[in-house]
Amino acid sequence: MTEDSDLPGVSAKQDDKLPILAFTVILCVNLAIYINFFLGITVLYTHFFYVPILLAGMWYQRKAVYVALLLGVIHIVMTYFSHPIIENSLTGVAGGLIMACGRFAIFIAVAYVTGLVSEERKELEEKLLQAERLAAIGEFSSGVAHELRQPLGVISNSVYYLGMKLKEREKEKEVADEKVKRHLAIMEKEVKRANRLIMDLLDFARMPVPTLKVCNVNQIVEEALSSIEIPENIEAKKELKETLPTIHADFDQILRTCSNLIRNAISAMPEGGSLKLKTEEEKAKEKEKGNIEISIADTGEGIPKENIKKIFEPLFTTKATGIGLGLSLCKKYVEAHGGEIAVESEVGRGTKFIVKLPGSE
Ligand SMILES: Nc1ncnc2c1ncn2[C@@H]1O[C@H](COP(=O)(O)OP(=O)(O)OP(=O)(O)O)[C@@H](O)[C@H]1O
Numbered sequence: 448m449t450e451d452s453d454l455p456g457v458s459a460k461q462d463d464k465l466p467i468l469a470f471t472v473i474l475c476v477n478l479a480i481y482i483n484f485f486l487g488i489t490v491l492y493t494h495f496f497y498v499p500i501l502l503a504g505m506w507y508q509r510k511a512v513y514v515a516l517l518l519g520v521i522h523i524v525m526t527y528f529s530h531p532i533i534e535n536s537l538t539g540v541a542g543g544l545i546m547a548c549g550r551f552a553i554f555i556a557v558a559y560v561t562g563l564v565s566e567e568r569k570e571l572e573e574k575l576l577q578a579e580r581l582a583a584i585g586e587f588s589s590g591v592a593h594e595l596r597q598p599l600g601v602i603s604n605s606v607y608y609l610g611m612k613l614k615e616r617e618k619e620k621e622v623a624d625e626k627v628k629r630h631l632a633i634m635e636k637e638v639k640r641a642n643r644l645i646m647d648l649l650d651f652a653r654m655p656v657p658t659l660k661v662c663n664v665n666q667i668v669e670e671a672l673s674s675i676e677i678p679e680n681i682e683a684k685k686e687l688k689e690t691l692p693t694i695h696a697d698f699d700q701i702l703r704t705c706s707n708l709i710r711n712a713i714s715a716m717p718e719g720g721s722l723k724l725k726t727e728e729e730k731a732k733e734k735e736k737g738n739i740e741i742s743i744a745d746t747g748e749g750i751p752k753e754n755i756k757k758i759f760e761p762l763f764t765t766k767a768t769g770i771g772l773g774l775s776l777c778k779k780y781v782e783a784h785g786g787e788i789a790v791e792s793e794v795g796r797g798t799k800f801i802v803k804l805p806g807s808e
């Protein structure tokens with residue numbers, strides 16, 4: 448029994464069902480042989496074959512077609528050998544075989560349709576489960592975030608007070624206590640990080656409606672970049688279109704989108720590399736207003752194909768200290784503006800995120 452089965456959607460639990468299915472197939476074939484060859488009833492036995500086909504459809508989705516193929520072949524062989532016992536309107540071996548082929552096709556169709564229905568039900572169940580899980584996490588995290596806000600505020604005030612006192616003492620004694628200064632800076636940085644996490648958790652729990660105001664996208668990108676410490680081994684390049692029209696957007700939400708994408712890009716380049724921020728206007732042909740595009744590209748580790756679909760899901764992370772909220776929030780923010788976010792990535796070469804925001808009339 449393996450956790451990772453090659454059958455899509457087949458978990459370890461479903462592997463337990465394989466012996467049951469195999470047993471049902473064997474039982475039905477034996478019953479069919481008995482009814483057909485010993486009782487001489489040739490029309491009844493094929494109905495038994497629907498039991499394993501339906502079971503396979505329910506448990507293994509469209510893979511049930513293989514069970515239908517197997518049973519269809521068994522049925523054709525049995526029809527061939529049961530002749531001349533066969534008594535039906537079509538006479539001769541050929542007639543029996545034509546009917547058997549018809550049933551064969553019905554087996555496949557039943558297996559396919561059952562598999563399809565079961566697949567859809569499974570997807571729906573997974574979505575429902577995911578939604579319930581996220582709602583529970585959201586409720587929990589918003590409670591925790593509220594509780595943490597107050598002590599963090601107190602720490603932040605104390606850090607500010609100590610910083611001031613330190614400056615005063617420096618003036619009096621005219622010596623700088625570099626070690627204390629460094630530790631205060633660390634505390635300030637970590638409090639900021641914790642506050643950011645709290646904001647993320649609160650936004651994850653209840654998506655705030657964007658407050659639209661006239662914004663300059665270049666200014667947002669500049670501010671996002673300046674708010675993040677870029678490591679020395681990373682070269683940041685800007686290619687911001689000067690004549691970019693303003694748009695109606697929530698400054699803070701787009702700023703946080705850009706900051707998240709920049710932070711991700713930086714952590715994808717631990718050995719260094721280049722970070723490119725670009726803005727441009729994508730002119731729509733018929734409409735006056737075009738899309739505003741922000742692209743954030745890195746030359747980092749890239750994203751494996753199997754992860755591309757998952758990166759925008761909440762709580763998906765490959766980082767030891769990550770939470771997996773960043774990209775899911777970026778998507779929420781951008782979509783709340785009527786925009787979209789896309790990703791292009793190649794493992795070992797880098798990643799580019801493109802944010803498209805609708806332009807204003
Ligand atoms: N520029 C990038 N290059 C390579 N992988 C990336 C990049 N951006 C995102 N990813 C992948 O997508 C995952 C999800 O990113 P996301 O920002 O949602 O969460 P996180 O960065 O892991 O944690 P958090 O942002 O909550 O601190 C990351 O763990 C990483 O595997």
Ligand SMILES: [Mg+2]
Nearest residue numbers: 707711773774
């Ligand atoms: Mg992130």
